Amino acid sequence: MDCEFVPSVCSYCGTGCGVLFEVIDGRINRTLPLKSHPVNQGKLCIKGWNLHEYINSYMRLKGPLVRENGRLEKATWDEAVNQAARRFTRIKEEHGPDSIGVLVSAKITNEENYLAQKFTRAVIGTNNVDHCARL
Amino acid sequence: MDMVKAAKELLLQDKVDIFLGYRKLDGHQIPHGFTKAHVDDLDQLEISLNRYPLEKIACDLAQKDPALKIGILARDCSQRALNLLYTWDQLNPENIETLTVNCCPSPLSTHGDCSYLTPKPTGDYKKAHGVDYNDSPKDFLANHDSGERLSRWMYEFQKCIKCYGCRNVCPVCFCKECSLEHPNLVEPGVLPAEVPIFHLIRATHMAGRCIDCGLCEDACPAHIPLRMLYREVNDAVSDIFGYVPGDHIEKSPFSIIGKTVELTPAPMDV
Amino acid sequence: MTVKRIAFVQELLKFMGLEGRLHLEWISSAEAQKYVDVVTKFTEKIRNMGPNPLRAINEMKKAG
Numbered sequence: 462m463d464c465e466f467v468p469s470v471c472s473y474c475g476t477g478c479g480v481l482f483e484v485i486d487g488r489i490n491r492t493l494p495l496k497s498h499p500v501n502q503g504k505l506c507i508k509g510w511n512l513h514e515y516i517n518s519y520m521r522l523k524g525p526l527v528r529e530n531g532r533l534e535k536a537t538w539d540e541a542v543n544q545a546a547r548r549f550t551r552i553k554e555e556h557g558p559d560s561i562g563v564l565v566s567a568k569i570t571n572e573e574n575y576l577a578q579k580f581t582r583a584v585i586g587t588n589n590v591d592h593c594a595r596l
Numbered sequence: 597m598d599m600v601k602a603a604k605e606l607l608l609q610d611k612v613d614i615f616l617g618y619r620k621l622d623g624h625q626i627p628h629g630f631t632k633a634h635v636d637d638l639d640q641l642e643i644s645l646n647r648y649p650l651e652k653i654a655c656d657l658a659q660k661d662p663a664l665k666i667g668i669l670a671r672d673c674s675q676r677a678l679n680l681l682y683t684w685d686q687l688n689p690e691n692i693e694t695l696t697v698n699c700c701p702s703p704l705s706t707h708g709d710c711s712y713l714t715p716k717p718t719g720d721y722k723k724a725h726g727v728d729y730n731d732s733p734k735d736f737l738a739n740h741d742s743g744e745r746l747s748r749w750m751y752e753f754q755k756c757i758k759c760y761g762c763r764n765v766c767p768v769c770f771c772k773e774c775s776l777e778h779p780n781l782v783e784p785g786v787l788p789a790e791v792p793i794f795h796l797i798r799a800t801h802m803a804g805r806c807i808d809c810g811l812c813e814d815a816c817p818a819h820i821p822l823r824m825l826y827r828e829v830n831d832a833v834s835d836i837f838g839y840v841p842g843d844h845i846e847k848s849p850f851s852i853i854g855k856t857v858e859l860t861p862a863p864m865d866v
Numbered sequence: 867m868t869v870k871r872i873a874f875v876q877e878l879l880k881f882m883g884l885e886g887r888l889h890l891e892w893i894s895s896a897e898a899q900k901y902v903d904v905v906t907k908f909t910e911k912i913r914n915m916g917p918n919p920l921r922a923i924n925e926m927k928k929a930g
């Protein structure tokens with residue numbers, strides 16, 4: 462039996478607490494606070510303590526799905542991205558760019574967040590962009 | 597280092613299947629399960645100033661494979677935790693090997709490797725309105741009247757963010773179903789936590805169980821002096837029943853039906 | 867078992883500043899008079915102590 466510990470960063474909010482995953486035989490089994498992390502100094506909130514649950518959740522999305530006739534069907538990335546692009550274009554043409562809003566997340570990196578706001582402002586053409594860290 | 601040699605021997609002679617210790621990874625001292633297949637990793641074995649509940653990790657492993665033989669780097673608090681876990685049948689002492697490290701200082705050893713050796717500083721506001729981390733329960737009881745005791749503890753408890761960290765990190769909190777998640781006792785999804793019931797439930801469970809490792813207090817984001825609270829709880833247990841949890845392998849007075857000590861109900865003082 | 871637990875909880879409540887509000891007494895079903903006496907005495911005692919201070923604290927919290 463293998464048991465190792467992997468330091469990581471909590472992806473639930475913008476605080477970015479240091480966590481330690483207990484990995485038993487390749488599967489994350491428990492989350493502990495990383496005691497030597499300067500941000501959280503060995504403490505976590507309830508979300509951080511339960512990080513391993515969503516990683517192992519059977520409901521977790523593992524690939525792109527496209528809704529067709531009310532049902533989610535497995536799709537390739539190309540199909541999914543094209544579909545999304547087509548529909549966004551149509552919404553923008555029919556209702557104007559301000560009918561679209563973008564909410565970004567602390568679970569992605571700074572750079573990705575930057576890209577998302579650039580995409581919203583430059584490509585979609587609206588200022589409707591917000592981030593969960595502002596809540 | 598003798599420690600490394602001893603741990604290597606345990607693995608190479610198949611006395612244990614896995615050895616739980618610490619190593620440095622990305623600049624952090626973190627726990628690691630060393631195995632025979634990578635026995636040379638043990639050269640990086642560290643005692644680590646940061647303590648993690650290795651005994652809890654051992655329980656996780658034993659749950660997956662009850663026959664697994666586990667070696668543990670054990671401080672004094674780990675020894676107490678292990679004794680308690682043996683008592684409660686969470687670990688089988690036959691499957692556990694310990695390598696003891698120089699921990700809390702005593703007349704025999706003046707040096708110790710533990711983050712707990714420097715007392716926690718208590719701020720002025722906490723001193724005036726809350727509970728000092730380093731106060732002894734007996735002094736606290738003697739120096740404050742009952743109204744003040746209540747208001748000081750309520751000041752502390754009301755800060756609780758209900759992270760369940762105190763329970764999650766505790767080496768002796770191993771219940772499959774935890775009372776703190778029972779909707780009749782603690783209403784789910786409600787913040788601030790219901791005080792003082794949340795903390796009194798846990799304090800009651802720690803009677804005859806808490807081995808005073810202090811990990812809960814370390815993990816509490818609200819800086820609630822939990823260790824001090826559970827110290828009081830166990831002072832009461834040792835005063836009334838003469839029982840010290842984790843001292844040796846002996847059942848808690850609360851888990852034995854029948855008389856361990858003669859007690860009569862206290863008279864009502866009016 | 868009961869006496870052990872009550873003895874302990876009495877200590878804990880005292881530490882929290884809530885002493886005197888928990889009492890244990892053995893009364894057999896034949897001791898009607900003792901039952902009446904104990905309950906009356908305890909009710910009086912609690913009445914004299916006034917309402918549970920936690921209640922006020924919790925109401926204050928609810929009121930925000």
Ligand code: SF4
Pocket residue numbers: 471472473474475476477478501505506507508509510
């Ligand atoms: S543990 Fe809590 S506070 Fe820390 S990053 Fe995760 S969600 Fe944010």
Ligand code: SF4
Pocket residue numbers: 762765766767768769802805806807808809810811812813822823826
């Ligand atoms: S000090 Fe805290 S973490 Fe340690 S055994 Fe007691 S309750 Fe558990």
Ligand code: SF4
Pocket residue numbers: 763768769770771773774775776797798801802
């Ligand atoms: S708080 Fe009580 S019920 Fe919950 S795990 Fe600890 S001892 Fe068990």
Ligand code: SF4
Pocket residue numbers: 755756757758759760761762763812815816817818819820822
């Ligand atoms: S660790 Fe502290 S804040 Fe978290 S649930 Fe326990 S007492 Fe409350």
